[in-house]
Each structure stands twice: as structure tokens, then as C-alpha cells.
Amino acid sequence: MSGGETGSTGDETPLIVQEVAPRDGLQIEPAFVDTADKVALIDALSATGFSRIEATSFVSPRAVPALRDAAEVLARITRRPGTLYVALVPNLKGAERALAARADELNLVMSASETHNRANMGLTREASLDGFARIVAAARGGGVRLNATVATAFGCPFEGAQPPERVLGLVERYRALGIDGITLADTTGMANPRQVGDLVARALRLVPVEALTLHFHNTRGLGLANVLAARAAGARRFDAALGGLGGCPFAPGATGNICTEDLVSMAHEMGIPTGLDLDGLITLSRGLPALVGHPVPGQVAQAGRPGDLHPPPPGIAA
DSSP states (O other): OOTTOOOOOSOOOOOEEEEOIIIIIGGGOSSOOOHHHHHHHHHHHHHTTOSEEEEEEOSOTTTOGGGTTHHHHHHHSOOOTTOEEEEEESSHHHHHHHHHTTOSEEEEEEESSHHHHHHHHSSOHHHHHHHHHHHHHHHTTTTOEEEEEEETTTOBTTTBSOOHHHHHHHHHHHHHHTOOEEEEEOTTSOOOHHHHHHHHHHHTTTSOGGGEEEEOBOTTSOHHHHHHHHHHTTOOEEEEBGGGOOOOTTSTTOOOBOBHHHHHHHHHHTTOOOOOOHHHHHHHHHTHHHHHSSOOOOSHHHHOOTTOOOOOOTTOOO
16 A cells, blocks of 8 residues: 555545646646646656646637646656546647647536636537537547546536536537546535535446546535545546645635545545555645745645654653
8 A cells, every 4th residue: 555545444445536736726826837847746746656647738828828838748747657648628729739749638628507618618518519529530549538527517606506417418418429538527616515426426327437537626615525425426536636726717715626635645544545655745745835836725734644643742641
């Protein structure tokens, strides 16, 4: 077992953690993180054992200047065997750039909410789906994997709760296009555990467990609770960001993604294997404030693991 995994006799079905900090975490940072620092971060994350790292996004540099070096990042990273390096793409042009940069997987995104999709992508949902069909055609035969995300799957800050039938209908349309991997994203942290359990159970009737990812934000403090609810419903794959970096520009005051090292620590304490080096993740997280120029929300990197004991006060016997 790696990085402090415990030997609990509970449910030891592995929990697959997929790292998104280099893309979802850094994309909203106001200060540009140097390309060399991005590459070093991704290489260090690779060394901790991730099977997937969302490395960058091929969006317009005008829209997301923080990731304007996407092609250079993918060209310079050291690719670890067994790790997929994922690029988010908003349209065919972005997909073509990502394919040229040798991304291993393309992540396509649209929202369940029409309003959020227009605000975030500048497109109607139907226009987004038309664009996805063109991306699938362009990627066909190139050996690249395809994943599609339903953003605002658990709620929209403009429209409120999204009908499960709408979310699941989009999942079916993704699959009909030939897209295997599906992500359900709680983009602005509106999900609750009961809602998560219900939607995940229904999604798993349409998508094999190995193809379904859950993407939670900790905006209202329910991120890890939602992971446990999704796991109880059968999910096994979860996105997370080192240090809890990230956040949605349409959720004022929102914290970021669920924190990778907090999630991994919880799993290991519960006897759930992840295959990840928790000590290495904590070390990396403790270096993030110097990288991004501000504190980050992750808790375990600040408090230490539960098993990190301290000497008793003077005069008190242990």
C-alpha cells in the first residue's frame, strides 16, 4: 500500500482519483503560472501515481489567458507510462490543436442548463452537441480517447435544480455520438448527498462504472460527503484538485474543487485504496501557496494526517 494507506477490512474496492488542478485549478488564477512551473507540477503529480491528469485546456487564449501555453505544456511534460494526459476542448478548433499536441484524451463540456451553457460556452446546448459530433469525427481513428462532461448536472446558479431526465438525456446523446467516458459535474457546488446517490444510480444504468466520473466542488462544504454518497451508489471515479484549487466564475465566493489530498486521506483512513502517494501529495500541496501567490483551501496539508501525532504539553505524560 502506498502513501499511508491503511489496512482496514472495509470495502476495499479502489477509489480512482483523477487530478484536475493543472487545468481546472489554474485556469482562474489571476497571476499567470510560468510554463516551466506548470510542467514541473504535472511531472510531480505524475510521480504520485495518477492514472489521469487533466493537464490543460485548448480554449481561446483571450478567454483563458492562464492556459495560453497549452501546447507547450503538453510538449514539455514527461509522460509517465500508465497515465493519460487530458485536455479540455470547447470546440473543433480546440480539439484540432489538442490532437496536434498529442493529448491522450479530449474532455468535451456542455451544461445541462441552457442559461449556463450560453454564459460559459457562448452556445446553445444544441449548438454544443453539433460541435461535439464534428469533434468525434475529427478524432476518429486517431487513438485518442473521448470524455464528455455534463456541467451543472446537480444545479445551475441561474436556473436552479436541473431535472434528472434532462441530465440523463444528455448522457444518452453523448453515448449515441460514440463518446465513451461521461462526467457528471457539480459545477457550482449545489449538490447534496441524497441527490447525488439518486442521480448516480440512474446514470449507472446507462454508463459502465469504469466510464463514469463524478466532479464535485466544495462550495457549500459537501464535497467529500457527496463522494461517499456517489461511491455508495456504485461510482468509483472522481475528479479532484490538489489543494482544492479552482472554482467557477459564476458562483461568487465559491471555493474550488474537492481537494485531492483531503479525499485521498479520507479514503486511506477508511481502508479504501487509491494507489496514490499521500505523503507526496501533501508535500506538493504545501508548495502551492508559493506557486499561486495565495493560501489554498486544502485541510490535510495544513493540519497533517490524522495519524501525525504531536508531543504532549510539558509535564503531561504520554
